[in-house]
Amino acid sequence: MVMAITTKKPVIHLRDLQKRFGIGDAEIFALDGINLTIKKGEFVSIMGPSGCGKTTLLNIIGLLDRSFVGEYEINGKSVDSISERRQARIRSKQIGFVFQNFNLVQRLNVIENVALPLVYKGISHTKRLIIASDILKTFHLNEREYYMPYQLSGGQVQRVAIARALVNEPSIILADEPTGNLDSRASHIIMEELSELHKRGNTIIMVTHNPRLTTYSSRVITMLDGKIDADTKPEDVKQEPKIKHPKKVIKRKKSVYRQKRKKR
Amino acid sequence: MRLLFINHIQNARQSLQSSRTRSLLTMLGVTIGIASVTAILALSGGTNKIISEQIDSLGGNIIIVRPGTAKKMSPDITHSQLTSEYITSTLTEADVALLETTEHIQSVAPLMTMTGTIKADSTAPSDSQIVVTTPKLAEISDLKIRDGQFIEEGLDQNTVVVGTQLSINVFGTESSIGSTLTLRGQPFVVVGVLKRTNKPINYNSIDFDNAAIINFEAGKKLNSNIAQIQQINIRADSINNLDSAIADTNKTLKQSHDGENDFSVLVGDQISKPTSQLFFTIAGVMTAIATISLVVGGIGIMNIMLVTVAERTREIGIRKALGASSSDISWQFLIESLAISIVGGTFGYVAGYVVAFSISDLLTFDPVINWQIALIAFAISVVMGMIFGFYPAIRAARKDPIESLNRHN
Numbered sequence: 001m002v003m004a005i006t007t008k009k010p011v012i013h014l015r016d017l018q019k020r021f022g023i024g025d026a027e028i029f030a031l032d033g034i035n036l037t038i039k040k041g042e043f044v045s046i047m048g049p050s051g052c053g054k055t056t057l058l059n060i061i062g063l064l065d066r067s068f069v070g071e072y073e074i075n076g077k078s079v080d081s082i083s084e085r086r087q088a089r090i091r092s093k094q095i096g097f098v099f100q101n102f103n104l105v106q107r108l109n110v111i112e113n114v115a116l117p118l119v120y121k122g123i124s125h126t127k128r129l130i131i132a133s134d135i136l137k138t139f140h141l142n143e144r145e146y147y148m149p150y151q152l153s154g155g156q157v158q159r160v161a162i163a164r165a166l167v168n169e170p171s172i173i174l175a176d177e178p179t180g181n182l183d184s185r186a187s188h189i190i191m192e193e194l195s196e197l198h199k200r201g202n203t204i205i206m207v208t209h210n211p212r213l214t215t216y217s218s219r220v221i222t223m224l225d226g227k228i229d230a231d232t233k234p235e236d237v238k239q240e241p242k243i244k245h246p247k248k249v250i251k252r253k254k255s256v257y258r259q260k261r262k263k264r
Numbered sequence: 265m266r267l268l269f270i271n272h273i274q275n276a277r278q279s280l281q282s283s284r285t286r287s288l289l290t291m292l293g294v295t296i297g298i299a300s301v302t303a304i305l306a307l308s309g310g311t312n313k314i315i316s317e318q319i320d321s322l323g324g325n326i327i328i329v330r331p332g333t334a335k336k337m338s339p340d341i342t343h344s345q346l347t348s349e350y351i352t353s354t355l356t357e358a359d360v361a362l363l364e365t366t367e368h369i370q371s372v373a374p375l376m377t378m379t380g381t382i383k384a385d386s387t388a389p390s391d392s393q394i395v396v397t398t399p400k401l402a403e404i405s406d407l408k409i410r411d412g413q414f415i416e417e418g419l420d421q422n423t424v425v426v427g428t429q430l431s432i433n434v435f436g437t438e439s440s441i442g443s444t445l446t447l448r449g450q451p452f453v454v455v456g457v458l459k460r461t462n463k464p465i466n467y468n469s470i471d472f473d474n475a476a477i478i479n480f481e482a483g484k485k486l487n488s489n490i491a492q493i494q495q496i497n498i499r500a501d502s503i504n505n506l507d508s509a510i511a512d513t514n515k516t517l518k519q520s521h522d523g524e525n526d527f528s529v530l531v532g533d534q535i536s537k538p539t540s541q542l543f544f545t546i547a548g549v550m551t552a553i554a555t556i557s558l559v560v561g562g563i564g565i566m567n568i569m570l571v572t573v574a575e576r577t578r579e580i581g582i583r584k585a586l587g588a589s590s591s592d593i594s595w596q597f598l599i600e601s602l603a604i605s606i607v608g609g610t611f612g613y614v615a616g617y618v619v620a621f622s623i624s625d626l627l628t629f630d631p632v633i634n635w636q637i638a639l640i641a642f643a644i645s646v647v648m649g650m651i652f653g654f655y656p657a658i659r660a661a662r663k664d665p666i667e668s669l670n671r672h673n
Contacts, residue, residue: 059666062585064584064585064665064666064669065666084589084590085589085590085591088584088587088588088589088590088592089587089589091584091585091586091587092586092587092588093587097585097586099585099669103578103581103582103585103669104582105579105582107278107279107282107579116582116583116586117586117587119268119271119588120268120583120586120587120588120589120592121587122268125270125271125274164586168587
């Protein structure tokens with residue numbers, strides 16, 4: 001499996017990437033000499049404490065942030081040589097974003113939100129709605145097509161956000177803490193969806209705080225103070241102690257109670 | 265690109281519908297501005313049309329000579345009406361005599377209007393005019409006689425031809441031949457009554473229904489023996505010789521005026537330009553209202569668009585992350601401001617005609633409806649939308665996607 005990945009072409013190649021905020025005494029290195037190569041079909045989890053530069057790195061990879069020092073090649077082409085308009089086209093055709101806080105357009109309904117990326121591909125209104133409807137069906141949201149975002153639960157909104165990220169059939173999916181605002185059940189569903197996409201050959205780069213979610217990925221990058229601290233396999237990531245599910249706790253308490261009653 | 269453009273229009277419609285009251289209030293400024301422009305153009309077009317039709321009905325071979333250059337006749341509301349009246353006319357009796365002998369000219373009639381009390385059994389309203397001219401005017405301006413005759417060379421100098429309405433006003437009857445009226449205190453005998461023309465607006469700027477026409481010599485006497493010629497009407501011998509007649513008129517007058525170009529020879533559409541100072545004053549005031557409301561309306565559009573951009577900062581970030589380029593974003597907002605100005609302009613165009621037709625009930629002519637006015641209203645709306653929507657659109661396009669995404673609405 002590892003061999004299969006290594007023979008694949010690198011999709012993203014970063015060399016000595018630096019990103020600074022502020023000037024003079026207030027200058028902070030958000031990214032400080034990042035060297036990273038991500039190959040096609042990899043599922044990379046980026047971990048690290050808050051403020052270590054995970055989201056900044058994801059924004060640069062997603063071509064949203066153009067002000068950095070160093071080299072960034074996407075599909076073998078230096079980003080410096082790509083115009084702003086062409087970069088927008090790459091975002092439209094090759095990259096799908098999933099944000100932590102969903103980022104749906106509140107004044108548009110579910111289907112219009114999902115169809116939004118197709119606007120910039122020049123697809124007609126009717127065709128856009130057909131494509132969006134099809135993808136919403138795969139996420140079991142076809143009955144919620146004309147709901148407004150505020151009428152959905154957190155899990156449903158995030159599924160809409162993922163559907164929107166996938167509607168353009170992008171080859172790279174960038175997910176910034178996609179389960180950050182969700183409970184464990186909804187998180188599991190979202191991670192299963194991402195895992196499914198990975199199996200289909202998509203490259204997924206996910207920023208997360210939760211070590212348990214790294215089990216879905218093929219590679220884990222740990223960041224610290226703007227640098228890559230470790231580049232490991234998910235098995236090597238130290239898992240947090242498992243919190244018992246509330247239902248199981250109640251079940252256990254009930255059985256203890258029954259045993260006590262029998263003794264009486 | 266075309267589909268993207270259609271999408272921007274759909275998006276603009278959706279956005280305007282989502283905040284209807286705000287959009288309608290923003291449109292109001294544009295609506296008032298365009299309504300004023302439309303009303304001015306429709307009414308001035310109406311007067312122009314009347315005069316053009318009159319000239320066409322006279323055979324199209326009429327030439328008008330007026331004192332001063334055409335430039336000086338342009339409306340200037342900063343100068344009082346009286347200023348122009350103090351200026352001595354540059355046209356003289358000698359000019360009239362010279363023109364009568366010029367080639368290709370059939371007939372010439374000088375025109376001099378005077379103000380003064382017209383009195384008989386009762387006093388005529390102050391808008392009645394004393395017209396001083398020669399017998400040729402009847403032929404050139406096609407004035408028809410109801411009773412009696414027009415002024416003639418051989419007749420007694422103190423004779424007058426009156427308009428029907430003036431006759432009714434001062435004598436109480438249309439049949440006033442033989443009666444005597446006083447013009448500036450001098451008695452004049454009525455020798456003819458004109459047929460009702462119902463054309464208060466014409467190229468002579470005289471309402472012949474309300475006029476007392478007297479001979480040139482008598483008129484001069486009333487004006488301290490000074491001929492103050494305000495206009496010379498010329499009829500060319502044929503429409504084919506019109507150009508030659510114009511050239512000859514220019515040549516003759518220039519020679520007579522020692523090479524000075526202190527006169528204007530007007531023909532066709534040039535004559536039909538309304539010359540009434542009152543009309544220009546009204547048009548000037550309406551133009552000022554239109555300009556102010558268009559600027560205020562435009563600022564309103566810019567203001568609302570800036571608010572919209574601020575409100576939708578996060579949406580801009582989302583759209584950019586999903587593949588929109590800066591130009592896509594700027595077009596989106598520019599089309600939205602264009603939609604406001606064009607819809608506002610359309611309402612204004614309709615409202616302008618409602619105003620014009622309401623005003624025309626009090627006037628003697630109808631507003632003109634033509635595609636040029638629609639085109640001007642549309643062009644002003646588009647230019648306004650572009651100018652005042654440009655800055656907000658650029659601001660939207662320059663938004664940083666990351667900062668926009670982090671904005672909490």
